[in-house]
Amino acid sequence: MTRLGDHIATGVLILLLLAAWEFAGQLKLVADGTLPPLSAILLRLAAEWREYWPHVGATLYTASLGFLIGNTVALTAAVSFCLWPVTERIFRGVNIAAFTVPPIAIAPVLVIALDGETARITLAALLVYFPTMTAAMAGLRSADPRAVDLIRAYGGGPLRTLWLLRLRAALPAILSGFQVAAPAAVLGAVLAEFGSGARWGLGTFLLGSLGRAEPDRLWGIGLTATAIAGLGYALSATLAARTTSLNRAVNIGIAGPEPDTASEAPVRRALLLAAAILMPLLIWQAMLLWADLSPIIAKTPMGVIDYLITGKTASSAQTRLLAALAETVPITIAGMLLGLGFAFALALLSFAAPLLMRALLPFALVTQTMPLVALTPLAVLIFGRGITVTLVITISVTFFAAFVVLAQGFAMIPKAAFDLVDAYGASTLRKLRLIAIPASRQWLFVAARLALPKALLGVMIAEWLATGKGLGNLLNQSRGYLDYGMIWAVAVVSILLSVLLYQLTPVLEWVGRSDRRSK
Amino acid sequence: MPLMTNRRRFLQLMGTGAAAGAMPGFVSRALAATPLTMQAAWINDAEFAGYFAAIDDGFYKNEGLDLTYLSGGPDVIPESSIIAGKADLALTTPDTTIKTIVDQGAPFKIIGAQYQKNPIGIVSLAKTPINSPEELKGKTLAVPPVNVISVEALLAINGIDRSEVNIVPYAYDPTPLIKGEIDASLDFTTNVPFTIEQSGEKAVSFLLYDFGYKTYNDTVVVTEEVLKTKRAELVAWLKASRAGWNANFADTASYPPKFASTWFAGTGRTIENEVFFNGAQKPLMEHSGGIFTMDAEGIAANIETLGRIGIKATPDMFDTSLLEEIKG
Numbered sequence: 108m109t110r111l112g113d114h115i116a117t118g119v120l121i122l123l124l125l126a127a128w129e130f131a132g133q134l135k136l137v138a139d140g141t142l143p144p145l146s147a148i149l150l151r152l153a154a155e156w157r158e159y160w161p162h163v164g165a166t167l168y169t170a171s172l173g174f175l176i177g178n179t180v181a182l183t184a185a186v187s188f189c190l191w192p193v194t195e196r197i198f199r200g201v202n203i204a205a206f207t208v209p210p211i212a213i214a215p216v217l218v219i220a221l222d223g224e225t226a227r228i229t230l231a232a233l234l235v236y237f238p239t240m241t242a243a244m245a246g247l248r249s250a251d252p253r254a255v256d257l258i259r260a261y262g263g264g265p266l267r268t269l270w271l272l273r274l275r276a277a278l279p280a281i282l283s284g285f286q287v288a289a290p291a292a293v294l295g296a297v298l299a300e301f302g303s304g305a306r307w308g309l310g311t312f313l314l315g316s317l318g319r320a321e322p323d324r325l326w327g328i329g330l331t332a333t334a335i336a337g338l339g340y341a342l343s344a345t346l347a348a349r350t351t352s353l354n355r356a357v358n359i360g361i362a363g364p365e366p367d368t369a370s371e372a373p374v375r376r377a378l379l380l381a382a383a384i385l386m387p388l389l390i391w392q393a394m395l396l397w398a399d400l401s402p403i404i405a406k407t408p409m410g411v412i413d414y415l416i417t418g419k420t421a422s423s424a425q426t427r428l429l430a431a432l433a434e435t436v437p438i439t440i441a442g443m444l445l446g447l448g449f450a451f452a453l454a455l456l457s458f459a460a461p462l463l464m465r466a467l468l469p470f471a472l473v474t475q476t477m478p479l480v481a482l483t484p485l486a487v488l489i490f491g492r493g494i495t496v497t498l499v500i501t502i503s504v505t506f507f508a509a510f511v512v513l514a515q516g517f518a519m520i521p522k523a524a525f526d527l528v529d530a531y532g533a534s535t536l537r538k539l540r541l542i543a544i545p546a547s548r549q550w551l552f553v554a555a556r557l558a559l560p561k562a563l564l565g566v567m568i569a570e571w572l573a574t575g576k577g578l579g580n581l582l583n584q585s586r587g588y589l590d591y592g593m594i595w596a597v598a599v600v601s602i603l604l605s606v607l608l609y610q611l612t613p614v615l616e617w618v619g620r621s622d623r624r625s626k
Numbered sequence: 627m628p629l630m631t632n633r634r635r636f637l638q639l640m641g642t643g644a645a646a647g648a649m650p651g652f653v654s655r656a657l658a659a660t661p662l663t664m665q666a667a668w669i670n671d672a673e674f675a676g677y678f679a680a681i682d683d684g685f686y687k688n689e690g691l692d693l694t695y696l697s698g699g700p701d702v703i704p705e706s707s708i709i710a711g712k713a714d715l716a717l718t719t720p721d722t723t724i725k726t727i728v729d730q731g732a733p734f735k736i737i738g739a740q741y742q743k744n745p746i747g748i749v750s751l752a753k754t755p756i757n758s759p760e761e762l763k764g765k766t767l768a769v770p771p772v773n774v775i776s777v778e779a780l781l782a783i784n785g786i787d788r789s790e791v792n793i794v795p796y797a798y799d800p801t802p803l804i805k806g807e808i809d810a811s812l813d814f815t816t817n818v819p820f821t822i823e824q825s826g827e828k829a830v831s832f833l834l835y836d837f838g839y840k841t842y843n844d845t846v847v848v849t850e851e852v853l854k855t856k857r858a859e860l861v862a863w864l865k866a867s868r869a870g871w872n873a874n875f876a877d878t879a880s881y882p883p884k885f886a887s888t889w890f891a892g893t894g895r896t897i898e899n900e901v902f903f904n905g906a907q908k909p910l911m912e913h914s915g916g917i918f919t920m921d922a923e924g925i926a927a928n929i930e931t932l933g934r935i936g937i938k939a940t941p942d943m944f945d946t947s948l949l950e951e952i953k954g
Contacts, residue, residue, distance in 0.1 A: 138805070139805055141801060141805065158892060158894075161892055162892060214701050215701045215703075218701040218702060218706075219703065219706045219710070222712065301699070301700065301701075302699050302700045302701030302702070303699055303701055303702060304666075304669065304696065304697045304698045304699035304701075304702040305697075305699070306670075306697055306892075307892060311669065311699075311892075311893075311894075312892060312893075312894045313894070314669060314699065314700070314798065314894070315669055315671075315893040315894030315895050316894035316895070317797070317798035317799045317894075318798055318799065318800065318817065318818065318821055318895065318899075319821055319824075319894070319895070319896070319899075320799060320800045320801045320804055320821050320822075320824075320825055322801065324894070325799075400709075400710055401709045401710065403709055403726075403730055403732055404706050404709050404710060480797055480798070480799075481799075483797040483799060483802075484797075484799050484801035484802050484805070484807075487802055487807055488801075488802065488805055488807050492794055570795075571771070571795060571797075572795055572797045573794070573795065573797075574794070574795070575771070575793060575794050575795040580771055580795065583770075583771030583772060583795075584771045584772070584774055584775075586701075586703060586771070586772050587722060587771060587772030587773060587774065587775055588722060588725060588775065589703060589705055589722045589723075589725065589726040589730075589732075591706075591730075
């Protein structure tokens with residue numbers, strides 16, 4: 108099929124899906140009319156656009172500043188980590204914490220510790236940092252080792268390799284990181300506006316509009332946020348597509364191995380590990396010193412330990428926290444497996460049926476930027492307030508980043524790899540089985556790292572909005588009791604739990620390898 | 627602070643200068659006036675109409691105050707703002723404030739009460755009405771997580787076992803109530819019945835206050851430090867704010883439309899809703915001694931109510947001496 112033909116087919120598919128939405132809305136098929144028809148949403152948006160754009164301006168401002176700051180930090184960090192691998196080891200704890208922190212757990216802490224505007228930009232930047240940093244790292248390491256050897260042979264040092272080779276090789280990966288980072292920045296901005304008492308912003312507009320019980324307004328706000336995020340995504344995706352097609356011809360595209368640490372002196376390893384663990388605590392302590400806040404509201408690491416373990420509050424706090432964890436942890440594990448599975452299925456679909464996937468993509472993006480709080484009535488009316496709604500919300504929160512990485516992974520498979528099977532007239536399914544799935548293995552672990560810690564966020568959101576159980580509910584009730592110790596404790600415990608989930612990836616990787624060996 | 631300036635400039639570039647300029651607390655600073663900052667409990671709505679009226683009509687300025695008004699939101703804990711020194715006074719819920727004084731030794735004083743009767747209540751549809759705590763048995767009630775403490779108190783006071791009511795989170799949107807997914811929700815009775823009637827249903831509600839949960843709401847709270855150093859300013863604030871509320875209540879339909887392009891611009895809510903809110907809150911706020919009055923009977927009722935849920939309030943947490951100064 109021609110390129111033009113492809114575009115037409117994708118367009119027709121999208122139109123069909125939109126028509127189905129309109130039909131379902133008009134006939135009130137979904138949750139007694141809680142899903143409004145698309146036309147109602149768009150007409151209302153058109154009628155109210157004057158009300159929207161100060162909010163759009165404020166959200167764009169917060170999201171772009173967050174995007175800029177988050178990416179600057181991320182790229183600087185990735186380059187430093189690449190030039191001086193030891194820094195990567197020292198900052199590993201900070202990186203993992205920055206990534207795994209559930210935004211809804213950290214937002215109240217940020218609002219307590221910083222002024223509103225700074226808190227909002229910080230949250231957006233925080234959500235941007237990790238996707239770009241990891242993507243850039245993977246890209247910088249993916250440079251063709253033969254070319255690295257060549258530059259070395261001609262006397263080029265690490266800086267020259269970086270400039271001549273690694274940065275260029277990393278460009279597609281960095282841009283794929285931006286694809287995740289752009290919607291994340293918008294989501295972070297909207298979430299922070301929602302909570303922080305901002306006067307303007309789509310999050311503020313959403314909060315005020317929630318009480319009206321008018322789904323078309325809520326969808327209008329959500330779709331506006333989606334449009335902004337989509338713009339960022341589309342820009343990065345277009346750039347990525349260009350550079351990928353340029354690169355594919357010259358780049359074998361096999362990621363270089365992570366620096367080997369097995370031969371290292373045990374003392375050095377232990378010191379680096381200790382540094383990695385202490386670094387986040389040092390930064391936490393330093394930030395509080397700098398912010399100069401009352402110990403009642405701002406808990407230091409020692410303050411949290413006192414609250415949870417040594418102080419007079421310990422036994423009550425532990426009881427409540429453990430009860431909440433017992434409700435939250437099992438469903439988080441189930442949700443994360445389902446989310447990853449869903450991402451893999453979508454990525455396979457994008458390989459086997461790229462047309463259909465391209466048509467589905469805009470709808471997938473909506474799930475990332477449509478604030479879940481606006482969809483709560485729809486979710487509880489369809490899925491109730493039990494395990495189902497929690498799993499659905501968790502999948503919707505986890506799958507997207509993993510999907511983008513996997514789809515990018517499939518796209519990075521060199522065309523040459525397919526030439527042989529193509530020559531034998533292999534079907535798409537056969538190509539999947541013989542080449543794409545085995546080749547995607549390394550990407551699956553990158554994807555898992557992005558998806559796993561997000562599962563906890565999904566579960567906490569569901570608990571906060573729909574089920575009223577577990578850690579998400581404990582966090583909100585603690586706000587009602589002004590239980591600052593618990594607010595900080597939940598933030599810390601949710602980060603630790605996410606780190607734990609993140610550490611599951613190497614286990615999965617190991618299982619994956621032994622699986623391959625046994626064949 | 628530089629960030630805020632930048633953002634305002636940015637918004638002005640985007641053409642919303644009018645909106646930003648309409649926040650007098652931020653922009654128009656009289657040189658002679660003493661700065662004072664208040665932290666509200668929620669986003670801009672009729673709950674704070676009296677303060678907006680007092681700002682717009684120059685009541686704070688006349689008292690020598692340059693008031694900065696900070697809006698609230700779900701993640702903003704008003705008490706945090708005064709502990710952190712971001713604000714001099716905050717509007718709070720008395721149960722959380724007093725619990726923090728008791729449990730954590732927070733240095734707070736309550737110097738006034740905006741609502742004599744807490745406006746939170748149980749709202750249900752008229753076709754399936756719930757008119758008393760007793761009728762909540764076996765029903766699903768949506769409650770914002772921060773208010774679960776109040777509902778548990780209501781149930782305890784009325785001798786109902788907590789396990790007999792299915793409490794689920796309330797996520798600000800009344801749609802599940804209108805669609806019958808839940809039987810009732812806890813909300814400001816001054817607010818949500820309007821939305822329900824807009825959707826073509828009829829709403830019924832009862833106040834927690836009327837079934838034994840006799841607390842104030844939007845209590846005016848300061849730290850002991852601010853009470854010591856800014857006493858004159860706080861008295862001036864009470865005086866100007868009372869004047870603002872009196873002006874606003876002279877005709878509850880008159881002020882909200884005036885704020886349509888300023889305080890209420892872009893909040894996502896309707897002016898009709900604010901007018902309804904303003905009318906409904908008037909009887910909950912008025913007192914023969916004037917707005918913010920805390921009389922002995924009211925303080926005793928708060929202490930008794932909180933005592934029933936294990937929060938040991940004492941009369942010295944309420945400081946009525948500032949209100950004494952603005953009598954008459």
